[in-house]
Amino acid sequence: MTRLNAIGRQYTPTIALFVALLLIWQLAASFSGIREYLLPSPISVWDALWTGEISWSQHLWVTTWEIVGAFLMAAGVGVALGVAIAWSPLLANALVPFLVFVNTLPKVAVAPLFLIWMGYGIFPNMLMGALIGFFPVVINTAVGLSQVEADMLDLGRVFNAPKWKIFAKIRIPNALPYILSALKITATAAVVGAIVGEFVASQKGLGYVIVTTQSSMNTSVAFASLIWISVVGLVLYGIVVLLGHLWAPWAEGLD
Template sequence: MTKLTMASRQYWPTIGLFAILLASWQIAVSFGGIREYLLPSPLAVWNALWFGDTNWTQHLWVTTLEIIGAFVLAAVAGIVLGVAIAWSPLMANALVPFLVFVNTLPKVAVAPLFLIWMGYGIFPNMLMGALIGFFPVVINTAVGLTQVEPDMLDLGRVFSAPKWKIFLKIRLPNALPYILSALKITATAAVVGAIVGEFVASQSGLGYVIVTTQSSMNTSVAFAALIWISVVGLLLYGAVVLAARVWAPWAEGTE
């Protein structure tokens, strides 16, 4: 059995479900008397995607940059902070309460502050996405680095391995599946954060498109923007899944 056949058998229920939902949606709008500005038909959304006058290339490029930037910032900051927490109990006591406090802040309320501090642009939206997505990376990194089999640590001590070598050879490989699992969460959180930032302060991007369609009641364009956002999020999530299979194949099937 080829991989393509196996993949088709695995995902055909999802494809079938989407086909049924789209058909039901089209029938409901066409024969149910639903106004187009309340719920556009799939055909109207398709036309908005490919045949409308919206400059999708520009907006898609801006949002993609923001999402990838947010993901990278969240990953780097989360891993660094997680390593610091696992490395030093003093750092853990200092950082954990502060990070919990930051994570409990309502991110939508923080977005206007970013506008005041940094103005319009891509970088503030990157920071918003990173702020939403970094916390799971911190926690999973710290847990993966500390929850190591005692026998493995004892083995390192028997050979008189220094702390940094135990960290690199034992703790880090143990933490890799934890980190990659957190990055899957961060991949979706980065999308949410970037769009929230665009809602508050932006002059381009897919979130900006959604906001501007409210005044004109051009709901089909808003739905089309949502589809592009989902595509970017799925591609980023898929890249993380692929990286997990390449870098930590031993963790497959353990989640």
């Protein structure tokens, strides 16, 4: 009960803020005279969340799969590249400028190229999400592996520990808080990337729903789609936070 009370106190201000914003939104939609297609009320959006007009389960599944796939690809590739950069100065000199170049590419301009190369489907949108989210993982992994106390490294050398064992026993535990912090950023970036991909080329997904509602001015459905997207992002972010508490409890103060 003490733990639950602490969690309740922690998130009470957030809940209060959301409730206040919903009340302001409802009052603005009801009494400001703004047309429904410009600003639907929260009640209209709530109705749209459960309406049979849109097959939410189908679109939600597609977008969730894209976001999770993008996150896993960004995490796996990002950690691998970060380890490579920290392992070898030669690889660092070769990879870092190239990765910076890739990260500076305008992602919206890259999305049509994915469409040309791979066509419609889930995988191109996964790649788009991974492309947006991998760079923080690379940088944080490399920094976490490199910024280790010299005394710890000297201790490993005193015991003649091989380089791989120093990595496994000293550098990687030191890097876990850095990696987990980057994964929190990547969890939200993967959502953005997947939706950008759906905007450019998709036949299913929550981003596709938003695009198709523009012609009919069905703004309530568009808002409902945004809510589902936020729910997926929040759940993924929460999973990363939970894994952080399990894998690196000593880093909880960094949240």
